[in-house]
Amino acid sequence: MEISDYLAEIAHAAETVISEIYRERDGLAETQAELDRLTAATHDGYQRVEFLAMNPDLDDEGLGTAIDWDTYFGVDKERHSKSAEQEKLLQRLGARQFSTAALSASLLQYGALCRFVWNATISFRRSQGKRMNWQVLELGH
Numbered sequence: 425m426e427i428s429d430y431l432a433e434i435a436h437a438a439e440t441v442i443s444e445i446y447r448e449r450d451g452l453a454e455t456q457a458e459l460d461r462l463t464a465a466t467h468d469g470y471q472r473v474e475f476l477a478m479n480p481d482l483d484d485e486g487l488g489t490a491i492d493w494d495t496y497f498g499v500d501k502e503r504h505s506k507s508a509e510q511e512k513l514l515q516r517l518g519a520r521q522f523s524t525a526a527l528s529a530s531l532l533q534y535g536a537l538c539r540f541v542w543n544a545t546i547s548f549r550r551s552q553g554k555r556m557n558w559q560v561l562e563l564g565h
Contacts, residue, residue, distance in 0.1 A: 469495030
């Protein structure tokens with residue numbers, strides 16, 4: 425295996441590790457944003473019901489009850505399911521903390537291995553008395 429092939433494989437492995445770490449983080453952020461939106465909508469719905477209950481002259485026949493039921497069976501139920509989904513994601517992320525740490529360690533090892541191969545190549549070429557072609561080495565060829 426040539427150095428350029430090895431470096432290409434290491435680059436692929438590093439990209440895979442990094443994308444997996446960020447995928448987990450982004451999934452949690454999306455769920456949190458959706459949960460925040462649903463929580464605000466639930467709070468707004470119940471606040472309107474409370475306002476109508478305190479001002480009965482503004483309450484059309486059963487309007488407060490309709491809004492209460494709509495909020496309860498609508499956004500509040502959806503918020504509850506998203507909250508459960510977020511809890512599952514948090515548990516999964518907690519369970520994957522070790523694997524994320526291991527992936528991060530492997531990412532550091534990839535860097536150390538690349539540095540080792542780089543230094544070994546330079547040392548070998550110097551010991552052979554070959555002139556260093558820095559452009560070729562920098563590109564990994």
